[in-house]
Amino acid sequence: MDETSFLAGYDPRKYAAVAVTxxxxxxxxxxGRLCVLLVERGAQxxxxxxxxxxxxxxxEPLNAAALRELAEETGLTPxxxxxxxxxxxxxxxxGDPGRDPRMRVVSVAYLAFAPSLPEPxxxxxxxxxxxxxxxxxKDLAFDHDTILADGLERxxxxxxxxxxxxxxxxxxxxxxxLRQVYAAVWGEELHAGNFHRxxxxxxGFVESTGETTARGGERGGPKAKLYxxxxxxxxxxxxxxxxxxxxxx
Amino acid sequence: MDETSFLAGYDPRKYAAVAVTxxxxxxxxxxGRLCVLLVERGAQxxxxxxxxxxxxxxxEPLNAAALRELAEETGLTPxxxxxxxxxxxxxxxxGDPGRDPRMRVVSVAYLAFAPSLPEPxxxxxxxxxxxxxxxxxKDLAFDHDTILADGLERxxxxxxxxxxxxxxxxxxxxxxxLRQVYAAVWGEELHAGNFHRxxxxxxGFVESTGETTARGGERGGPKAKLYxxxxxxxxxxxxxxxxxxxxxx
DNA sequence: TAGGTTCACCTCATATTGAGTAAGACTCGG
DNA sequence: CCGAGTCTTACTCAATATGAGGTGAACCTA
Numbered sequence: 001m002d003e004t005s006f007l008a009g010y011d012p013r014k015y016a017a018v019a020v021t022x023x024x025x026x027x028x029x030x031x032g033r034l035c036v037l038l039v040e041r042g043a044q045x046x047x048x049x050x051x052x053x054x055x056x057x058x059x060e061p062l063n064a065a066a067l068r069e070l071a072e073e074t075g076l077t078p079x080x081x082x083x084x085x086x087x088x089x090x091x092x093x094x095g096d097p098g099r100d101p102r103m104r105v106v107s108v109a110y111l112a113f114a115p116s117l118p119e120p121x122x123x124x125x126x127x128x129x130x131x132x133x134x135x136x137x138k139d140l141a142f143d144h145d146t147i148l149a150d151g152l153e154r155x156x157x158x159x160x161x162x163x164x165x166x167x168x169x170x171x172x173x174x175x176x177x178l179r180q181v182y183a184a185v186w187g188e189e190l191h192a193g194n195f196h197r198x199x200x201x202x203x204g205f206v207e208s209t210g211e212t213t214a215r216g217g218e219r220g221g222p223k224a225k226l227y228x229x230x231x232x233x234x235x236x237x238x239x240x241x242x243x244x245x246x247x248x249x
Numbered sequence: 250m251d252e253t254s255f256l257a258g259y260d261p262r263k264y265a266a267v268a269v270t271x272x273x274x275x276x277x278x279x280x281g282r283l284c285v286l287l288v289e290r291g292a293q294x295x296x297x298x299x300x301x302x303x304x305x306x307x308x309e310p311l312n313a314a315a316l317r318e319l320a321e322e323t324g325l326t327p328x329x330x331x332x333x334x335x336x337x338x339x340x341x342x343x344g345d346p347g348r349d350p351r352m353r354v355v356s357v358a359y360l361a362f363a364p365s366l367p368e369p370x371x372x373x374x375x376x377x378x379x380x381x382x383x384x385x386x387k388d389l390a391f392d393h394d395t396i397l398a399d400g401l402e403r404x405x406x407x408x409x410x411x412x413x414x415x416x417x418x419x420x421x422x423x424x425x426x427l428r429q430v431y432a433a434v435w436g437e438e439l440h441a442g443n444f445h446r447x448x449x450x451x452x453g454f455v456e457s458t459g460e461t462t463a464r465g466g467e468r469g470g471p472k473a474k475l476y477x478x479x480x481x482x483x484x485x486x487x488x489x490x491x492x493x494x495x496x497x498x
Numbered sequence: 499t500a501g502g503t504t505c506a507c508c509t510c511a512t513a514t515t516g517a518g519t520a521a522g523a524c525t526c527g528g
Numbered sequence: 529c530c531g532a533g534t535c536t537t538a539c540t541c542a543a544t545a546t547g548a549g550g551t552g553a554a555c556c557t558a
Contacts, residue, residue, distance in 0.1 A: 018269045018306065020355050062344040093342045093357045095311040106269050108342045194516065221535025222523035443547065470504025471554035
C-alpha cells in the first residue's frame with residue numbers, strides 16, 4: 001500500500017479516545033514574592049477549587065496553545081508586545097488514567113516566567129484569574145499541585161544555569177533587583193557582595209546601560225547602575241544555590 | 250467556554266481528532282559507543298525508514314506505556330528483572346500539527362538509559378529493532394531526529410549533575426568503566442586521574458565493594474577496585490563537562 | 499622477558515566560592 | 529538640617545574545586 005492510498009482510507013477517530021490539553025504554570029514576582037497565576041473553577045468537577053490556567057489544544061502547536069491560554073487568562077494580547085518578554089518552555093506531560101474523573105486527558109504543562117504583570121481585569125475570561133503567592137497555592141484541582149511543584153523546582157534550577165532571572169524584571173534592572181528575583185524564587189537571602197561579583201563576572205549575563213537609577217532605593221542607599229540582559233543563553237560557570245546542606249539522597 | 254463546560258457531556262469518540270503516542274529514546278553503550286534503539290518501519294507512513302520505538306498509549310500511565318514499548322521492541326520482559334536497571338524519564342512532548350501526516354498526534358517522548366542489552370532477537374516484534382551508533386542515526390521518520398537530538402542533549406546534561414552514568418554499567422563497575430561511559434556519552438576523553446579523584450570525592454556517587462576485578466584490563470594494567478552505585482540522587486558538586494569553549498550564546 | 503597499558507596516588511598552579519569588612523551615597527523621620 | 533539606617537560597590541582572606549602533569553607498581557600481550 002502506498003502512502004496516498006493509505007491516507008485516503010485512514011480514519012483518525014478510530015484511535016482518538018484521549019483528549020490533549022495544555023496547563024500553564026505562569027510565574028511572576030509581585031512585591032518580592034513569587035506568585036503563580038490561578039483560575040477559579042466554575043463547574044464540576046472541582047467546582048470552586050483553584051486550578052492552573054489551561055484548556056484544549058486546537059489546530060496549533062503546543063506552545064502556541066500555552067501562550068494563547070496565558071493571554072486569555074491574563075487579558076493581555078499576544079502580538080501587542082505585552083507578552084513578548086514572557087519566557088515559555090515545556091515542563092512535562094501528565095497523563096495518568098484517572099487524573100481527570102471524566103475521561104482520559106493528557107495535559108502538556110508549560111512553564112512561563114513573566115515580568116510583573118497587572119492583575120487580570122474583570123469583564124473577560126480573565127475575571128476568574130489572579131496571582132497567588134506560591135506559598136498559598138495549595139489544594140489545587142486535578143493533579144495541579146504536582147504540576148506546580150514540578151514547575152517550581154524547574155524554575156529554581158533554571159535560575160542556576162541560565163540567565164532567565166532577567167525574564168522576571170523589566171528591560172533594565174539593577175543588580176539588587178536581580179538579586180531579589182533570586183531571593184524570591186529560591187526563598188532565601190543571598191550575600192549581596194558575592195552576588196554582585198558573580199553576576200558581573202559571568203560573561204554575557206548582563207551588560208551595562210551606562211545609566212543609573214534616578215533615585216536611590218526607597219529606604220536609602222546610593223543610585224544603582226542599570227543593566228540589561230546580555231546575550232548568554234547559559235551561565236558558565238553556573239550560579240549555584242546556597243548549600244542545600246546534604247545533596248538529595 | 251472553559252474546560253469544564255466543554256468537557257461536560259463530551260463524547261471523545263465523536264470529536265477528538267488527536268491521538269497520543271509514546272516514543273522512546275533508549276540509549277546504551279556497546280563497544281564504547283553510545284547507541285540508540287531504532288526500529289524499521291513496516292507500514293505507512295515512512296515505511297522502510299528507521300524510527301524510534303513507540304506506539305499508542307493504552308489504558309496505562311504514560312511511563313508504563315514507554316516501558317511496555319521498550320520491552321516489546323527489545324524482546325525483554327518487564328517484571329523478570331531484565332529491565333529493572335533501566336532508568337526511564339520523560340523527555341518532552343512533540344505535537345506540532347503535521348508531524349504525522351495521518352492525523353494530529355501528540356507524542357510523549359521518554360529517555361531510557363540501559364546497561365548493555367543483547368541485540369533484539371528475531372521472531373518477535375523486536376525482529377525489526379536494532380542498536381545503532383548515535384552518529385549513524387540520521388534521517389529518522391517523523392520528527393524523530395529532533396527528539397533524538399533533544400534526548401542526547403538531556404543525557405549529556407544528566408551525567409553532569411546526577412549519578413545516572415551508573416545506569417549504563419553493570420551492578421558493579423570500575424572507575425575506568427565509569428569514565429568510559431562519560432567518554433562515550435560526551436564524545437571526548439577525560440583526564441583519568443582527575444576523574445578518579447572527582448568520582449571518589451563526591452559523596453554518595455559510588456561506594457566500594459571491597460573487591461577487585463579478577464583480572465587486569467585486556468590491554469594490561471593492574472586489577473581495578475570494584476564499586477557499586479551510591480545513594481546520592483544528585484552530584485554535589487557537579488561533574489562538569491570539559492570546557493565547552495565559549496558558553497552557548 | 500620486554501614493552502606498553504592501566505590503576506591509584508600525588509603535587510602544584512589557578513579558579514571559584516563563602517564570609518566578612520568598609521567607604522560612600524542616599525533615604526527618611528524628626 | 530541632622531542623624532540613623534539602608535544600600536551599592538568594592539575589597540580581603542581562607543577554604544574548596546579544578547586542570548594539568550607525574551610516579552610507581554601491577555598486569556597484559558607478544
